[in-house]
Amino acid sequence: MASLTSVLGVLDPTSDRAVFRQIADALREAIDKGRFREGDKLPSETELVDHFGVSRMTVRNALSLLQQEGLAVSEHGKGVFVRPRPPVRRLASDRFARRHRDQGKAAFTVEAEAAGSRPEVDNLEVKEERPSQDISARLGSPRKVLARRRRYLLDGRPVEFATSYLPLDLARNTPIAQPNPGPGGIYARLEEMGHRLDHFDEEIRARMPSPAEVRTLQLASGVPVIHLVRTAYDAEGRAVEVCDTVMAADAYVLAYQLPAN
Amino acid sequence: MASLTSVLGVLDPTSDRAVFRQIADALREAIDKGRFREGDKLPSETELVDHFGVSRMTVRNALSLLQQEGLAVSEHGKGVFVRPRPPVRRLASDRFARRHRDQGKAAFTVEAEAAGSRPEVDNLEVKEERPSQDISARLGSPRKVLARRRRYLLDGRPVEFATSYLPLDLARNTPIAQPNPGPGGIYARLEEMGHRLDHFDEEIRARMPSPAEVRTLQLASGVPVIHLVRTAYDAEGRAVEVCDTVMAADAYVLAYQLPAN
DNA sequence: GATGCATACTCGTATAGACGAGTGGGCGAG
DNA sequence: CTCGCCCACTCGTCTATACGAGTATGCATC
DSSP states (O other), X not given: OOOHHHHXXXXXXXXXXXXXHHHHHHHHHHXXXXXXXXXXXXXXXXXXXXXXXXXXXXXXXXXXXXXXXXXXXXXXXXXXXXXXXXXXEEEETTTTOGGGOOXXXXXXXXXXXHTTOOEEEEEEEEEEEOOOHHHHHHTTOOSOEEEEEEEEEETXXXXXXXXXXEEHHHHTTSGGGSSXXXXXXXXXXXXXXXXXXXXXEEEEEEEOOOHHHHHHHTOOTTOOEEEEEEEEEETTSOEEEEEEEEEEGGGEEEEEEEEOO | OOOHHHHHOOOOTXXXXXXXHHHHHHHHHHHHTTSSOTTOBOOOHHHHHHHHTOOHHHHHHHHHHHHHTTSEEEETTTEEEEOOOOOOXXXXXXXXXXXXXXXXXXXXXXXXXXXXXXXXXXXXXXXXXXXXXXXHHHTTOOSOEEEEEEEEEETTEEEEEEEEEEEHHHHTTSGGGSSSOOXXXXXXXXXXXXXXXXXXXXXXXXXXXXXXXXXXXXOXXXXXXXXXXXXXXXXXXXXXXXXXXXXXXXXXXXXXXXEOO
16 A cells, blocks of 8 residues: 555645645545545545644534545445445436337336346325425416326435426326326326327426435435426416426436527 | 424324434425425534534434435535526437527527526547547547547536547547537537437436545535436447437436337 | 544534734824 | 625534443463
């Protein structure tokens, strides 16, 4: 094993850059250069204290910076590790196209299995409720809505949490109100019920997760979420569904194809 | 002014939740309930130390949590403030449609002025260079590319940093290689040169910014970036441009419209 | 060999103190 | 009145120490 000095260098006492930033810089550079690779354990706090001749809080400050940047994750009792880049799931913009509506299985399941992953869906909850102001406005101000909540996991890891909202007058006493709406999902049911889908609007934001989202998606620190709100419109121009999705940003890349005309 | 106790409550000494998390919870709840509004100054570290009867590091730990969540920003010498939500810019998926190609001004400028903001573009750099592996692959492995870099600001605040790459054989000695490519931008020039644009592919990721990106976009801590890579294809199916854009996530919402068929 | 404990290592939490540096207000000198 | 300095308050950085809690390993015991 190379000495820490050859990997991390030393502090520049003449620099006006804060010591903990210099330490973070050294570690970041070492990671960038591949001296530490994904999943590798970084030197322990004690080792860094000894190497740089600073106090432990200073080292922790530096490591905390790297975690905020999403470069490292700490594991209690084990150490601090270079954050592994999980395989990303690519969401194509045509994933809800009619031609892709698979018989029998949900789009998520089909896609995941094709990619060699083990998909799961849990936290299934279907209930009637009063819509939030935002959801209400998007759906044309229904008094009540049907909410379908679920969480998606890949190989045991939560990656996405979604809620679909439908006007209650449209969804009550239909297969859509069942825990399992049947092959092709709720979009297939909507079309069977005469609501031929015309187009979807999607709005995409990125932000840091709330504490509740950190729990639900088991997010490491330094991982943002992608917040996607999709509204489905039928051929009459009525908004028939709003799907509010929060995704672990390190698990997804969204892909859209746009015409140039 | 209401007492701090009525706004923040007190610690629960029987709880096994870490003290700094309880303090963060109290502040977060007060912010959520509107007791502190956007831009408001939170109690100073000293006030929180006195109120909760803990050490300063514990309070700083709590405040640091809120900053990581993007809820607060600290200003040296002034205090810690509830992070103001800047107005978001909505990017519609048809913003590059041919019909929107404005004569004379860049899309960014037109749109910003319509929204009542003062747009600026700086850091203009146009140079020839060897493409990165990723860019090269997307453009069909050209030996060299023309790179056009610029930064966009709204009302003096940097919001976006973008680089366009074009195969050099296509762009050399054309208006595209000029600092100002003329009305309608490089897409108009490409079409004039016989590359009728057919469609765009866009890939969207969200992640925490690198230190360099924090500087360029003057990002507060707790603000992720949206990384958008757009590839433009002409009617022959050739990739004629790749635009790599890094946006301050708190300044943007991306909107796409998708057909359902 | 399997079990279980002791131990040494890891990071997590918290205290107490010190000094530095940016901000803004007040006050006195000119 | 204006300028400039001082001071009080803010957060930023750093040290030193202590104990708690999770993890892994090895060794003694059964």
